[in-house]
Amino acid sequence: MTEIKGWHVFAGFAAAFGVIIAVNLTLAYKSITTFPGLEVRNSYVASQSFDANRAAQLALNWDVSAYLDGHTLTLTILKDGQPIAPAIEEAIFGRATNVAFDETPDFVFDGTALRAPVVAGDGNWNLRLKARATDGTLFQQRIVVRVTS
Structure with a gap:
């Protein structure tokens, strides 16, 4: 030893x-x-209109969900149970903590949902969405994307 x-x-x-x-x-x-980092340039200025923007967005009564099936991202926006296709101003699909794989999906409405081809795999994916309603109200939300395959 x-x-x-x-x-x-x-x-x-x-x-x-x-x-x-x-x-x-x-x-x-x-x-x-x-880490992507900066969310807004000036948080104080952004906070001044937060409550009014939130109330207007809630008044739209949209039910928004997204899921990933293979390489197809499906975004469903329902208003009063009916699918709608608002103007998409910005959509960024990517990981929650890494911007290296971010994509800008090109959505096409098929009558029931908005669909776009994307390059993705298993794991946690988010869709950061900015859409404009017909009355001009801006809808913006980070949607956690479900992976079905």
């Missing part, structure tokens, strides 16, 4: 703390380089 000496103990501690520090630095780097 080999005798444990002081340098053995030091090497064990140095290796263990080296692994911990390396993992922490890697996670810090990844969190800084992959």
